[in-house]
Amino acid sequence: MTTIQVIRRNGSLAQIEAAQALSLMENLRRSGIDDIIALCGGNRSCATCHVYIDDQSGLGEMTKDEADMLSCLIHQRDQSRLSCQVLIHAVDYLRVEIAPEE
Amino acid sequence: MSAIVDMKTTPSLNDVGFTGGRDNFRDFCKRIFSLSEPRFLKTDTDQLVVFRHADLQAFGTAPEIGSLPIAKMFPVSGAANEGERQPGLEVGKVISSQVFTFNPPLHGPARRILTTWLGPKQIALMEGMARKTAQTIIDEIKDGDEIDFVSTISERMTTGFWSTLLRLTADEANAVAACAHEMTRLFHLPRSPEDIDELDKAFSRYAKLLNVAAERCLEQSDPAMTEIAEKLERLSFEDDPFEVGIAPKTLGEMLSGNLVDGYHTAALASANTFYTLMRNPDALSQIKTSPGLVGNAIAEALRLEPPVIFLRRYALKEFHYRNLIIPAGSMITMLWAAGNHDPSVFPDPDRYDLSRPHAGLTTFGTGIHICPGRYAGVMLVRVLLETFAANGIELGHTEQRASWFPNHMLNQLRVMPVRIRKHVT
Numbered sequence A: 001m002t003t004i005q006v007i008r009r010n011g012s013l014a015q016i017e018a019a020q021a022l023s024l025m026e027n028l029r030r031s032g033i034d035d036i037i038a039l040c041g042g043n044r045s046c047a048t049c050h051v052y053i054d055d056q057s058g059l060g061e062m063t064k065d066e067a068d069m070l071s072c073l074i075h076q077r078d079q080s081r082l083s084c085q086v087l088i089h090a091v092d093y094l095r096v097e098i099a100p101e102e
Numbered sequence B: 001m002s003a004i005v006d007m008k009t010t011p012s013l014n015d016v017g018f019t020g021g022r023d024n025f026r027d028f029c030k031r032i033f034s035l036s037e038p039r040f041l042k043t044d045t046d047q048l049v050v051f052r053h054a055d056l057q058a059f060g061t062a063p064e065i066g067s068l069p070i071a072k073m074f075p076v077s078g079a080a081n082e083g084e085r086q087p088g089l090e091v092g093k094v095i096s097s098q099v100f101t102f103n104p105p106l107h108g109p110a111r112r113i114l115t116t117w118l119g120p121k122q123i124a125l126m127e128g129m130a131r132k133t134a135q136t137i138i139d140e141i142k143d144g145d146e147i148d149f150v151s152t153i154s155e156r157m158t159t160g161f162w163s164t165l166l167r168l169t170a171d172e173a174n175a176v177a178a179c180a181h182e183m184t185r186l187f188h189l190p191r192s193p194e195d196i197d198e199l200d201k202a203f204s205r206y207a208k209l210l211n212v213a214a215e216r217c218l219e220q221s222d223p224a225m226t227e228i229a230e231k232l233e234r235l236s237f238e239d240d241p242f243e244v245g246i247a248p249k250t251l252g253e254m255l256s257g258n259l260v261d262g263y264h265t266a267a268l269a270s271a272n273t274f275y276t277l278m279r280n281p282d283a284l285s286q287i288k289t290s291p292g293l294v295g296n297a298i299a300e301a302l303r304l305e306p307p308v309i310f311l312r313r314y315a316l317k318e319f320h321y322r323n324l325i326i327p328a329g330s331m332i333t334m335l336w337a338a339g340n341h342d343p344s345v346f347p348d349p350d351r352y353d354l355s356r357p358h359a360g361l362t363t364f365g366t367g368i369h370i371c372p373g374r375y376a377g378v379m380l381v382r383v384l385l386e387t388f389a390a391n392g393i394e395l396g397h398t399e400q401r402a403s404w405f406p407n408h409m410l411n412q413l414r415v416m417p418v419r420i421r422k423h424v425t
Helices: A025-029 A064-071 B022-032 B053-061 B087-095 B107-117 B119-124 B125-140 B147-163 B172-186 B191-217 B223-233 B251-258 B262-277 B281-289 B291-304 B374-390
Strands: A002-007 A014-020 A050-053 A080-082 A094-096 B049-050 B064-069 B146-148 B311-315 B320-322 B324-326 B332-335 B394-395 B412-413 B418-421
Touching: A002 A025, A002 B053, A002 B172, A014 A064, A014 B332, A025 A050, A050 B053, A050 B374, A064 A080, A064 B107, A094 B394, B049 B223, B087 B191, B087 B251, B119 B125, B119 B418, B125 B374, B146 B147, B147 B172, B147 B262, B147 B374, B147 B412, B147 B418, B172 B191, B172 B262, B191 B251, B191 B332, B262 B291, B262 B374, B262 B394, B262 B412, B281 B291, B291 B374, B332 B412
Parallel strands: A002 A094, B049 B332
Antiparallel strands: A002 A014, A050 A080, A050 A094, B064 B311, B146 B418, B311 B332, B320 B324, B394 B418
């Protein structure tokens, strides 16, 4: 399991225990973090699962498709990721902030 | 043990009284969601119909389920016999450049050209232009006017926005608007020979106009259009109208193919949103006092009255789902609008609820084929709402009632008469 600390859009904090076989987006959705809409169902096609992750070590490289999608977002930062593309099997702890709605 | 889906025992849409169109669709949802079975339905041509939210999500995100290839819908080249016009050819030539007809490996790179043109960041930069269009429309209507909201506001807003973006002249914009109006026939159930004939004429005129606009944009070094044209040059795929698709060869083809929805279907979003808000005056008052709620207000309005009722998809490979096998080559009808009315996800689905969570909305589809123009569509609705509020405009009902197209694939208002009240601001 991976422990994830989540900063929600309203500023509140949540902590979830995440299944390492699932993407970060799937874990957030299953834990009831409904700020994550994930309209496209995890196909890097909508960016409604946009999050910020300060420490991205152990999360794997971002693909060009993901980078292209992020580059279209108003709220893109250096720490931006699409949570549907983030695999967490190699990390024990993650701090994630849900990005503002576009 | 999985088995091929048995169409003989699957009830048809007709069995449950669904023939298309908004009013019919509303009754269908009430009836079908009061039952736990059937899981699927079929069309009168034995296509599988997917309508429950969980199934729409599963089919929509499955890589096995792709776009319906152009050759399964319209002819794309040649003539039946020399000198004989092939019905639907002009429609096919335009639609063949649309990403909704593309499958991998063409789909991803072609789609990214659109998403990097119409992403949230890019659409935010186009807002000023949309505001000018909205203001021009509003300036031309007077206090006390009785107008048809669809033709006077919604269609003019979308036509004005895209035409300004593509540098069309006023005459060209009017001509494209007339073509877009005719495109409604594309969604009739069934399409008559006259519909196809009129569609061919409209699509031919529309494609010529957008080609002229595209060439002009390139001559004038329009940055966005130049970038799209450069990306198109790198889009090198062999034509495959029966599965992968036909990559657009020119900027004009790319624009005309993919702006059919921009010019035509996006107009439904504003008409349907205003229609819903007029029937929920409390929500309208709330967004006037709390403008931050406008995004939720639009999402909820379009949940209730989404522009698209259903579209068709195609099984690229055999698809295994819930002990069923959907064979490769199957056409599938995705009743997207029904997902928004599934009470297992949206309790009390006919109620407009401004505070309702919107995770799982099927308004714009889902998966890799989700509508790439949705940010533009929603922005145009928001700008109209904000410009109406800024100009102190209220809409009132008239004696004549709004009416919807029956027997239609879209949730489309035929007419929406409103009375304009302009307050001094």
